[in-house]
Amino acid sequence: MSWLRALKHTAQAGMKVERTRLEPLVALRAAAGLAIVIGFGLAFLGPAAAASSAFGAFTAAIATFQKSWRPRPVLALASGLTLAVSTFVGYLVGSSHTTLFLALLAVWTFAAGLLWAAGPTAGIIASGNVAVMLVTVTLPTSVAQAAGHAAMIAAGGVVQALLIVLFPIRRWGAQRDALADALAAEADYARRLRHDPVCAFDPQPLMRARDAATVTARQARRRPAELHGARGLAERVRPVLASLADPAVGAPAEGPARDRVRQLLDAAGTVLDAAARAIRHGDPVRLPAPALAVLKSPDTADLLTGAPLRAARRLAALLDDVLETAEPGSGRGRSVAPDASMLRPTLTALVPMVLRAVRAELHPDSPILRHAVRVTVVTCAGYLIGHALPFGHGYWAPMASVMIMRPDFSQTYARAVARFTGTLVGVAVATGIVQLAHPGMYLSGFLAVVCAGLMYVLMRTGYAVSQVCVSAYVVFLLGMGGVRWDQTVPDRVALTLVGGLLAMLAYALYPAWETPRLRNRLADWIAADGRYAAAVLGHYAAPADARREDVRTALLAARDARIDWQDAVDRAAGEPVRHRGLSRAAADGAGDAVSAFGRNAMLLEAHLPDRSHAPVPGAAALAEAVRADTEAAAKAVREREVPRWERVRALVADGGTPVWDARDPGVLRAAGGQLLDALDEVSEALRA
Known part of the structure; x- marks a missing residue:
């Protein structure tokens, strides 16, 4: 962008008047x-x-x-x-x-x-x-x-x-709004999935809700019960929604099963919206009966089987918990002390x-x-x-x-x-x-x-x-x-x-341009998403010893890296400097591909096996391959090279080392191929 265009752009931004809710x-x-x-x-x-x-x-x-x-x-x-x-x-x-x-x-x-x-x-x-x-x-x-x-x-x-x-004035109003916005964003996501099974989701509302839920020890003792557990449930709902809608691991793209999935997604959107309204205003949950009827319908077991059926049942259970937690005066969460990571330090x-x-x-x-x-x-x-x-x-x-x-x-x-x-x-x-x-x-x-x-x-x-x-x-x-x-x-x-x-x-x-740092931001995001995918795969490799906290920590780090990347791209878009090795088209393409890679890892997270499940052979090798390839890719991106995914390709490609067998839970095979496809798209975008 030239200096003239940059000045015009910033002048327009400075004079912009936003429509926002007044207080x-x-x-x-x-x-x-x-x-x-x-x-x-x-x-x-x-x-x-x-x-x-x-x-x-x-x-x-x-x-x-x-x-x-x-x-x-x-x-x-x-x-x-x-x-x-x-x-x-x-x-x-x-x-x-x-x-x-x-x-x-x-x-x-x-x-x-x-x-x-x-x-x-x-x-x-x-x-x-x-x-x-x-x-x-x-x-x-x-x-x-x-x-x-x-x-x-x-x-x-x-x-x-x-x-x-x-x-x-409106005690805990900001925290109520943050949690309600997160639930409303997921409701909108559920409705969009009916028409676009692989549509994108911006995690910003969930991250803001997490920030709002981080309180001091004194605040934790006074926080309303309905603000305690709904955020964690909303975090768990999102991957289940995605896995239910995606044809690669869910129901077929067309047919009666897909129609039932659309009905379930619509009902989920209704339930999440009702919970959001109740939390925002402190009112009782008002839920149309047809939405619950769809979620509880026994016909679902006749139309869905395997992974889609498990996702549907898990979605219904999670939404039940959301409604119970969101009900003012329900008492849910008062006896549960926040973990140390959710405690905000005092000023001293x-x-x-x-x-x-x-x-x-x-x-x-x-x-x-x-x-x-x-x-x-x-x-x-x-x-x-x-x-x-x-x-x-x-x-x-x-x-x-x-x-x-x-x-x-x-x-x-x-x-x-x-x-x-x-x-x-x-x-x-x-x-x-x-x-x-x-x-x-x-x-x-x-x-x-x-x-x-x-x-x-x-x-x-x-x-x-x-x-x-x-x-x-x-x-x-x-x-x-x-x-x-x-x-x-x-x-x-x-x-x-x-x-x-x-x-x-x-x-x-004496500038501090963001444009030259875009490659570093992208590399950080690739590495963070790789650690998240490896943590998820590690859970499949050793269900008895795995800790969900490790997956959660990796997911939060990946989200932070994604937000840093998006903020950097937005800032760089208005700067009067050349791209210096990463054009806007390459940045957009690479960003979409890394986002797809993270989404595929999230699909795997939606079906994590419980502790009694037998280890999936080859999952440990794939986890290590993903971790190693993404770390090497991050280094390659910083050095202006095109990343390669040789270890992952050797395990996923036909004729490679066998990874899957009869104990495969049903989604690992498809998601593994999708991981490789997304990584290849990253390379294609950076090669352009």
């Missing part, structure tokens, strides 16, 4: 917290203290809207307290010498950039704290005042946390994990390290340029830069366009209101709260929309302290443009 009550609660601290500050402490507390409450509320499974009060407290510390330390250093403050700003910004290694929530909160600190350090005039302002900022975060505790226990994640990014090729260096240089340069230009409020330039910049190209450029456009519109609207209404201190504070409330409501519709509200909010907030619009608006527009241009220039000069 007006949550936004109203956040706005109420902001109104409380502003009103208290204006009534008892003055406009400057009110502005400080407003910044604390404002950023704390923003933190609670991030996509995190941490308790919302914890996010509000973490944001408010860290901003208070940043403000106080920043004033102590900056009040004595500008050079020292610049050094502190560099250290603070570099640390904030590295915190993206811990996840987007930590990165966003840390970046926001750096940006707001640039403003709040200018408000106090003495050390005592700085301590007071820091206390007010912390109080703003405490108020938001208290409101969340005192006025909870999280510190060493964050440090390890940051340490892992300290190498020259790391996009996180490059982002930290970029944002540090740009923020410091913007601070110097902002104060050198003949404007007041020079902090607007570095503030804009640090809020715009992200570790990848597309988001940085899209946010730069969106922020400047939103700033223009927001300050124009706010200026017009000021010119017409001439608001005083209290009315300015009220208008600031209104703008913040609109921002909270519309935050997830698009960055440009939220910036319109934020820009108007800042105009009214500063006007609350007696600062005229003509003293801030021209400065802010000009310096926001400077900050955006610096951010865009920095990424062009």
Whole structure:
């Protein structure tokens, strides 16, 4: 993609407005917290203290809207307290010498950039704290005042946390939505399988449901029963649906058996949708009787035999469990403690994990390290340029830069366009209101709260929309302290443009392109899928000694690798660089083939033998061949070579080493050939 097309693409992305579900009550609660601290500050402490507390409450509320499974009060407290510390330390250093403050700003910004290694929530909160600190350090005039302002900022975060505790809105709502979305996605998958027996399934909803189900020990004791076991059941339903529908291991492509399979899939979709609705709203399960009648029909045994019949019976049993678990008040799951892998660490226990994640990014090729260096240089340069230009409020330039910049190209450029456009519109609207209404201190504070409330409501519709509200909010907030619009608006527009241009220039000069790393991402996915397939085959080789936890762990790793690949492809699609050895067509073809390979391994997982089943001869050899060939293929992909599958081919091809015999459970033979076909398609895609 050329630079011109890339700029056009990112500009359109930045200005895009999403249709999303709004949360007006949550936004109203956040706005109420902001109104409380502003009103208290204006009534008892003055406009400057009110502005400080407003910044604390404002950023704390923003933190609670991030996509995190941490308790919302914890996010509000973490944001408010860290901003208070940043403000106080920043004033102590900056009040004595500008050079020292610049050094502190560099250290603070570099640390904030590295915190993206811990996840987007930590990165966003840390970046926001750096940006707001640039403003709040200018408000106090003495050390005592700085301590007071820091206390007010912390109080703003405490108020938001208290409101969340005192006025909870839809408890466990995010977790309910995540689990319901996973069940609804599987319901849609079941219905699509009726018409396309090998259709693709995006595991993202299941992964998000797993993240939502990872809780702290305290949360585990309070979690509703219906949120405990349904996710695990949904994970087990998906491979059964696929194996029932696929003609290679299920019913024939046409005939009475296929008609019955379509009826079973339709009934499964109905059951899963009913469970999703019950979990989302906390209501009793309402299930049409015909769906259960189809699943329980004795005619199924007359129409299906072998592996399809086993899949149908297993599907009916799993759906029974889903319905029982999803029923509010059923009590299912309360006596079962979550395993260690599903326990979320406390904030104190999280510190060493964050440090390890940051340490892992300290190498020259790391996009996180490059982002930290970029944002540090740009923020410091913007601070110097902002104060050198003949404007007041020079902090607007570095503030804009640090809020715009992200570790990848597309988001940085899209946010730069969106922020400047939103700033223009927001300050124009706010200026017009000021010119017409001439608001005083209290009315300015009220208008600031209104703008913040609109921002909270519309935050997830698009960055440009939220910036319109934020820009108007800042105009009214500063006007609350007696600062005229003509003293801030021209400065802010000009310096926001400077900050955006610096951010865009920095990424062009010191990029972290995803395109050259596509081969590594693909290699990681091939190796992860190979380990998953080998774990499944190993279960056939030694059913008595096999552990399903090993298969589960390998599956989760394969899903993570797939999501990393998909995210990398999406980011690379908007970059103005050449493919460097992996064209878009080759990436799409290879991705489809690796996905098919993983799907075939999943079909095998759907029919794992129990511990009493005799070992399948040759399964151990095939597991080792798959593991060895995929590891060698990953190395070949990284070295720009076409992978070969000699070990697998020798075992699966006609005339090769015998793998199957009469104890074959019915799906291993067909799935083994499908594994090889998918691997061959990977090679064909990379050879093109």
